Amino acid sequence: MMMDKTILIDLSTSYQFRHWKPMGILRVEHEVYRALADRFGARLCPVIYEEARDGFYRIPEALFEEVIFRNGRQPVVPERACTARSRWRSWMRVGRFVLRVCARGRGRAVRGEEARSRREAVIGTELLRLSVAEYAMMRRALVRLERVFPRIAASIQGLDALNHKAHFGLLRTVHDEICTPENRIEPDRVAHYVSAGGFWSDDRYRLAHRMRGAHGWRLHYYIHDLIPILWGHLAEPTTRTTYPAALHWMLWGVDRIWTNSETTRRDLLAHAARHGYPPLDPAQVLPVPLGADAARGRADPAMRQGIFARRNLVPGRFVLMVGTQEPRKNYDFVYRLWRELHHRHPGQVMPLVWVGQPGWSIAPLLEMLRNDAGLPHEAIRILPDVEDDELEELYRACRFSIYASHYEGWGLPVVEALGHGKPCLTSDAPALIEAGAGAAEPIGLFEGERWLERCHALMSDEAAYGAACARAARFEGRNWATFREELGADLEAAIGAARAAPVPESAQPSVQEDAA
Amino acid sequence: MKIAAFGHYPIHRPLHGGQRRVAAIAAEARRAGHAFRYVPVYSTRGYPDGSPDERLTAVPEPLLDRLHDLRRREDLHLAQLIEGHPLARHLLDDLRRYAPDVVQFEQPWLYPLFARALASDPVLSRARIVYSAHNVESALIDPCWQATARALEGELVARADLVIAVSAADAAIFDEWRGAGRARTLVAPNGCWPPAPGEDPAPLAGPYALVAGSAHPPNATGYWTSFGEIPGFLPPGSKLAVAGGMTHLITADDRFRRYERMNAEFVAPLGVVEESCLAALLHHARAICLPITEGGGTNLKTAEALMWRKPVVAMRPALRGFEEAEAMEGVYVADTPEEFRNLLRDVMTGVRRATRRAEEVARYGWHARLSPLIASYGSSLQ
Numbered sequence: 068m069m070m071d072k073t074i075l076i077d078l079s080t081s082y083q084f085r086h087w088k089p090m091g092i093l094r095v096e097h098e099v100y101r102a103l104a105d106r107f108g109a110r111l112c113p114v115i116y117e118e119a120r121d122g123f124y125r126i127p128e129a130l131f132e133e134v135i136f137r138n139g140r141q142p143v144v145p146e147r148a149c150t151a152r153s154r155w156r157s158w159m160r161v162g163r164f165v166l167r168v169c170a171r172g173r174g175r176a177v178r179g180e181e182a183r184s185r186r187e188a189v190i191g192t193e194l195l196r197l198s199v200a201e202y203a204m205m206r207r208a209l210v211r212l213e214r215v216f217p218r219i220a221a222s223i224q225g226l227d228a229l230n231h232k233a234h235f236g237l238l239r240t241v242h243d244e245i246c247t248p249e250n251r252i253e254p255d256r257v258a259h260y261v262s263a264g265g266f267w268s269d270d271r272y273r274l275a276h277r278m279r280g281a282h283g284w285r286l287h288y289y290i291h292d293l294i295p296i297l298w299g300h301l302a303e304p305t306t307r308t309t310y311p312a313a314l315h316w317m318l319w320g321v322d323r324i325w326t327n328s329e330t331t332r333r334d335l336l337a338h339a340a341r342h343g344y345p346p347l348d349p350a351q352v353l354p355v356p357l358g359a360d361a362a363r364g365r366a367d368p369a370m371r372q373g374i375f376a377r378r379n380l381v382p383g384r385f386v387l388m389v390g391t392q393e394p395r396k397n398y399d400f401v402y403r404l405w406r407e408l409h410h411r412h413p414g415q416v417m418p419l420v421w422v423g424q425p426g427w428s429i430a431p432l433l434e435m436l437r438n439d440a441g442l443p444h445e446a447i448r449i450l451p452d453v454e455d456d457e458l459e460e461l462y463r464a465c466r467f468s469i470y471a472s473h474y475e476g477w478g479l480p481v482v483e484a485l486g487h488g489k490p491c492l493t494s495d496a497p498a499l500i501e502a503g504a505g506a507a508e509p510i511g512l513f514e515g516e517r518w519l520e521r522c523h524a525l526m527s528d529e530a531a532y533g534a535a536c537a538r539a540a541r542f543e544g545r546n547w548a549t550f551r552e553e554l555g556a557d558l559e560a561a562i563g564a565a566r567a568a569p570v571p572e573s574a575q576p577s578v579q580e581d582a583a
Numbered sequence: 584m585k586i587a588a589f590g591h592y593p594i595h596r597p598l599h600g601g602q603r604r605v606a607a608i609a610a611e612a613r614r615a616g617h618a619f620r621y622v623p624v625y626s627t628r629g630y631p632d633g634s635p636d637e638r639l640t641a642v643p644e645p646l647l648d649r650l651h652d653l654r655r656r657e658d659l660h661l662a663q664l665i666e667g668h669p670l671a672r673h674l675l676d677d678l679r680r681y682a683p684d685v686v687q688f689e690q691p692w693l694y695p696l697f698a699r700a701l702a703s704d705p706v707l708s709r710a711r712i713v714y715s716a717h718n719v720e721s722a723l724i725d726p727c728w729q730a731t732a733r734a735l736e737g738e739l740v741a742r743a744d745l746v747i748a749v750s751a752a753d754a755a756i757f758d759e760w761r762g763a764g765r766a767r768t769l770v771a772p773n774g775c776w777p778p779a780p781g782e783d784p785a786p787l788a789g790p791y792a793l794v795a796g797s798a799h800p801p802n803a804t805g806y807w808t809s810f811g812e813i814p815g816f817l818p819p820g821s822k823l824a825v826a827g828g829m830t831h832l833i834t835a836d837d838r839f840r841r842y843e844r845m846n847a848e849f850v851a852p853l854g855v856v857e858e859s860c861l862a863a864l865l866h867h868a869r870a871i872c873l874p875i876t877e878g879g880g881t882n883l884k885t886a887e888a889l890m891w892r893k894p895v896v897a898m899r900p901a902l903r904g905f906e907e908a909e910a911m912e913g914v915y916v917a918d919t920p921e922e923f924r925n926l927l928r929d930v931m932t933g934v935r936r937a938t939r940r941a942e943e944v945a946r947y948g949w950h951a952r953l954s955p956l957i958a959s960y961g962s963s964l965q
Contacts, residue, residue, distance in 0.1 A: 276819060296813070299841065312845040316819050342815030343924025345932075 071110055072258030074562075075123060076100055079115045079271055080264025081135050082126070088455070089136075091479075092265055092291060095327070095357060097136065099263035099289060102551035106559060114252060115245060116271035123252040123274070124245050140241040147234065150198040157198075161205045164193050184243065190226075191233035202230055254282040259562060263289035263325075267306065267313030276320045285565050287323040287558060289355075292476025292498075293334045294395065301395035301473065303427050318344040323561045324352045325554060327477040330498035355554050356502075358547030359482040371460050378420075378450065382464035385418045385448075386526070387489075389458070389480040390472065392433070392451070393426030397471040397494065397512070402432065404471075404518055406442050411519065417466055417526050419447045422458060462487040467525045467535065470499060471512065478502035485542035490535035492521055506542035508535065584960050585618045587681055588715070589697070590689035591658055593623045593633035593641075598828065598855070599797035600883045601717055604749075604773055605689050607949040608715065608956065615957045620681060622674065624665065624693055626650055626657055643670060659728055659735070662695040671696055679706050685960065687713040691720060691739045698738070714743035715956075719756050747771050747956050750904035769959060772904045773883035774952030777945075778891050783863035787851055791822040792896070792927060793868035795861065795884065798828030801877050803836065809874030809898050809923045812838045814849045816928035823872075826853045826864055865891045870930040873901035874923070886947040889914065892939045894930045898923055905947075912937035 081089075081096045089097055103111050113131060114123040126134065133139035151157045171189050194202065209223050232238050257278070266272045266288065278284040295302040295310035302310075318339055324347070326332040332354045339347045375382055390396040398421065408416045425433075436447060453461065462468070468484035471494045478499040484491040484507075491507040493499040500509050510517050524531040592599075594606040605621065612619040623633065627641045628651060642650055642665060650657055650664055665671050674696065678686070686701060688694050691714065700707050721733035740746055740760045746768040748754035754768035761768070794810075796802035806829065810816075814823055825833055830852045833839055839846055856864065865871065871888040876898050885905050888895045894913045902909055902916055909916050915935060917923035929935040945951065 273819075308844040311813060311842050312848055315813070315815065315845065315849075318815065319819050339815065341921060342811055342813045343921070343928045344815040345928065 073112045073252075073256050074103065074107055074110055074259040074261065074558075075112050075114050075252065075257055076103055077116060077123070077260065077262045077264060077266070077271060077275075078113050078126065078135055079269070080266075082115045083268070085134055085138055086141055087138075092263075095289060095291065096264045098358070098547050098550055099261065099554060100135075102555040103261065103558065105551065106555035112252070116269060116274065117242075117246045118269045120246060120251075121270065121274055122246075123271075124247075125250040125252060126245055127250065130241060130244065134241060142236040142240055144236045145195055145233070147195050148198050148201075150200045157201045157204060160197055160201055161208075164197055164205070167193050184239070187229060187232075188238055190229055191238040194230050194233045199234070254278050254284070257282065257284055259285045259287060259558075259565070261287045261289075261558065265306075266317070267295075267310040272313045272316045276316050279320045285322040285561070286317075286320060287325070287561065288317055288321055289325045289327075289554075290331060290335055290476075291327055292331050292474075293338055294474060294476065296338065297334060298395055298474045301393070301428075303393070314338075315344075318347070322351075322565065323558070325355045325557070326352060327354070327357055328498050328501050329354045330501050331476045333497075353557055355550060355557065356545055357477055357479060357482075358550040359479065359486045359544045360546040367456075367460075370456060371464070374457050374460050375464070378448070379445070380418065380420065380448070380464075383466055385420050385465055386522070387420050387422065387461055387465035387468040387484070388470065389422045389468070389483070390470070391423045391426040392421065392429045392449070394428050394432075395473050396423075397473050398429070399432050400471045400512060401469060402436055402447065404515075404522065405447055406439070407515075407519060408522055409443055409446060410441070412523055412527075415523075415527055416446065418445060419469075420461065420465070421447060421449045422453045422461060424451050459487075462489065465489055467491065467532075469522070470494070471518075472496055472499065473512070475499055475502075481507050482542075482544055485539050486544040488536065488539055488542075490525060490532070490539045492518070492525070504542060506539050508538070584685060585681065585683045586612060586620070586685040586687055586713075586960065587678055587683035587710075588619065588621045588687040588689055589693040590621065590623050590625075591661055591692050592625050593630050593637040594621060595634035595637055596632050599799060600773065601690070603775075603883055604717065605715075607774070607776070608689075608953060611949060611953045611957050612960065615960065617957075617960055620683070621689075622677075624661065624670075624674070624696075629657065640670070640674065643668065656724075656728060658690065658692045659724065659732055661692050666696060675700055675704075679704065682706050683710050685713055686710045687715055688739060688743075689715050690717050691736045694739045695735060698742075711744040712739075712742060713745045713747065714739045715747045716740075716753060716757065717749060719753050722756075745769060745959055749773055752903070769955050771953050771956040773886050774947050774949040775883055775887040775890050777948055778865065779862055780866040781859055781862055783859055783866075785867035786853070786856075786860055786863050787822060787824055787867075789820050789822060790869040790931065791824045791851065791867075792817070792870040792872050792931060793824045793826065793864050794829075794872040794874060795826040795864070796829040798832055800832065801875075802827075802829040803832035805874040805876040805898065806833055807836070807838060808876045809872070809917075809920050811920060811924065812842060813845065816924040816931065817849050818928075818931055821869070821931055822849055822851045824851045824853055824864060824868070826856050826861060828855055830854045865893070868893055870894045870896050870927060872927065873897035875901035886952070889939070889947050890944045892941065892944060894935060894937065896923060896927045896930055908947075911939050911943060913939055 076099065078096060078100060081093050084093055087093060100113060113126045115126060117124050130140065151160060168190055197205065206223065209219065213219050213223065260275050260278065275284065275286050279286050295307045299307045324335065326335060332352050335352060336347055336349060388401060392398060401419065405416065405419050462483060467490040468480065469492045470478060470480050473494065474496050475498040478493065481491050481493055481499055481502045485503065491503065493503055493507050493509045495509040495511045503509065508521065510521065525535055590605050592602055594602050594609065597603040597606040609619050609621050622640050623637050624640050624642060625633065626647060627633065627638065628647055633641060646664055646668065686697065701710065701712060702708060721729055721736050724732045737760055740757050745766060746757045748757055748768050748770050749772050751770055754770050757768040794806065810823065817823060831854065834852045871891060871893045873885055873888055873895060875882055877900065882901055885897065885901050889905065889908055894915065896915045899916055899918055908914050915926040915930065917926055
């Protein structure tokens with residue numbers, strides 16, 4: 068019987084951001100992995116993309132859990148020598164470094180990856196016996212020597228790179244353990260490639276595209292939003308430049324697309340149609356909305372007490388806004404809203420709690436907020452370091468939540484707030500209306516008076532608050548198990564269909580052929 | 584026959600459509616045995632590369648600031664500006680010495696400078712007047728100058744012994760202005776010289792679509808309307824080559840910079856290229872694009888694209904004056920930008936790949952296109 072070919076799941080994003088808490092895209096990538104692992108078992112192969120070698124590498128089983136799910140195997144910064152007490156001792160150290168490196172390298176021509184790696188380890192160890200100042204001293208001498216022997220320039224550059232790696236503990240990292248020739252993926256053994264992460268951050272999409280053309284891989288992408296294109300002016304600056312080309316390549320060679328919402332699906336189809344991309348069959352793009360039960364466990368009274376004491380908050384007497392601090396989330400609007408509320412209803416306005424990591428282009432707003440004498444002290448609290456457990460308590464204990472974002476692919480904070488039975492005032496961004504499913508209260512961003520009136524009512528009018536809570540209670544949230552089931556089933560169906568059909572011709576442009 | 588022609592640009596190195604048309608008229612007239620003298624009165628700021636002969640009649644340096652004053656147009660107010668200047672007298676004296684049989688105006692702007700002399704000068708009043716129109720100028724000019732342009736253009740159309748138009752539509756307008764009983768406007772559409780591919784290798788690696796145009800602002804407008812900001816129609820590995828003076832208008836635009844990284848991969852901004860390079864670009868292109876969305880007259884880039892027998896992807900206004908070409912193989916005409924992009928994608932992927940036969944497109948050569956005008960020099964104007 069013929070063996071089924073491998074399904075690759077690209078976990079490069081989880082791997083690259085393994086020091087982060089699994090939020091947003093990382094959470095989705097994890098859940099997609101779980102969905103496919105449950106369904107396809109050993110046929111599923113988790114990989115990362117290695118840019119320098121332009122290849123996909125299997126993550127060895129022994130490392131997998133720790134690296135991807137447990138924030139493990141972070142580089143450890145090693146100890147480095149302090150500068151010697153006198154200058155001549157420092158020069159002695161430099162001399163010793165040169166002698167040892169030469170002695171160990173003598174007679175051994177460096178061949179192959181393994182030998183190179185061993186030699187780097189030796190030099191790295193010796194480099195750590197020099198202080199940073201002593202390395203700089205040696206380097207200055209080498210640069211002088213370079214005037215006489217220009218050819219040593221490349222060696223100095225190599226030594227700098229090695230010194231950097233040794234200094235930050237980047238020699239023989241987990242990366243070297245993964246990216247070995249044995250772990251490199253053989254293209255012919257692969258049938259499907261799944262990407263649910265930030266595929267635009269390196270060249271993985273180009274390689275996948277080439278593999279599709281050369282080896283018939285079927286490509287399946289989970290698309291989170293089109294923010295870097297539709298709202299590029301507010302997008303993270305690097306993503307703004309890398310995403311459009313990545314999406315371009317994806318749209319020129321994709322077999323199945325999942326989106327996190329109908330809004331993202333609609334935006335993607337419109338984008339493809341508007342700019343002349345190969346026609347996307349609407350049936351080829353399936354919305355698989357995210358779950359929202361990750362931050363829903365049991366209340367822990369002790370933890371709750373600790374959190375609110377430490378944060379100086381009173382349960383039930385604060386308003387919550389969750390999201391990375393960046394311009395698209397429209398913190399600016401909410402800040403002005405709160406300022407006006409204080410102006411109109413002095414002494415009656417609850418604190419507003421912003422939960423989220425600081426992002427990009429937000430510093431001027433935060434600076435303005437800090438210097439605003441017209442806003443009572445602590446009227447707006449910024450909590451950038453909130454763990455999942457604490458966030459859950461904040462959701463449970465807030466009066467209501469607010470989410471005035473300009474644009475989203477999906478609205479996770481909306482469904483999380485509603486999932487906790489809390490009223491949620493949102494902007495009228497299409498994805499937020501969709502995520503709120505009639506249980507949230509969308510208000511246009513130009514309806515300032517209505518925002519003011521609703522915020523005040525939810526803080527001070529119990530009847531209005533009760534009605535808003537009743538509306539929120541109508542919310543039927545999805546859980547991640549449903550997400551996994553839908554996504555896994557859809558990929559299984561796509562794999563079944565792919566067995567019968569060749570790779571669509573329209574997706575294989577004959578660009579190499581010269582028409583002249 | 585001695586023909587003296589006046590225009591407001593040099594033709595020594597013809598780049599934009601108007602220059603190419605005048606250069607072609609000069610070449611065809613001389614080929615037919617006529618003495619054809621072209622006198623350009625032009626701004627050396629706009630056209631720094633006139634020949635030494637052409638520079639003799641360029642607008643003098645001290646007048647250039649006034650010519651390029653924002654309150655004036657460099658064409659409409661040209662005659663008014665140099666009237667009374669020694670250059671005007673020199674031009675008239677020179678014309679009188681030449682004693683032409685025909686005085687031809689390429690576009691109407693210099694006519695006021697000679698109007699009186701052509702009516703009353705004993706030598707010049709014998710000359711026949713030809714108005715060689717490139718557009719209906721007053722229809723295209725900014726509304727604030729429309730009345731002035733209409734008066735100037737109308738006077739020349741009414742007075743000319745022969746009016747030449749580039750399209751039947753333009754000719755109909757001029758005939759209406761001239762009224763019944765006058766010689767009908769002659770149509771001599773734009774064309775191009777037969778392609779000369781040469782031996783040059785492809786200037787770009789990989790397949791590409793070509794768009795070429797001068798720094799005429801409507802070329803940039805057409806580019807953005809037709810291609811849009813994101814070149815989704817280009818398969819990975821292919822490019823859109825942008826050649827000519829329009830390149831700078833495109834690359835300096837915020838819309839280009841917004842997607843700078845993507846454009847660096849998919850758009851090749853070539854700038855002004857030598858004729859041989861342009862020929863090589865045309866020869867090796869997978870598609871020739873005509874993203875023309877506004878303007879009048881007929882476009883000689885269209886004739887050029889048709890004659891190179893490559894697949895042509897055009898917005899409908901580009902086919903003005905070439906309407907019959909839509910029925911030809913490998914000519915794809917779009918009514919909307921989305922359709923334009925889809926057609927271009929199909930050409931780039933080889934879904935559409937038809938070409939035309941040489942004999943089919945011979946009619947777009949300058950020789951054929953200008954033959955009514957050249958014939959009239961020998962007949963109706965005598």
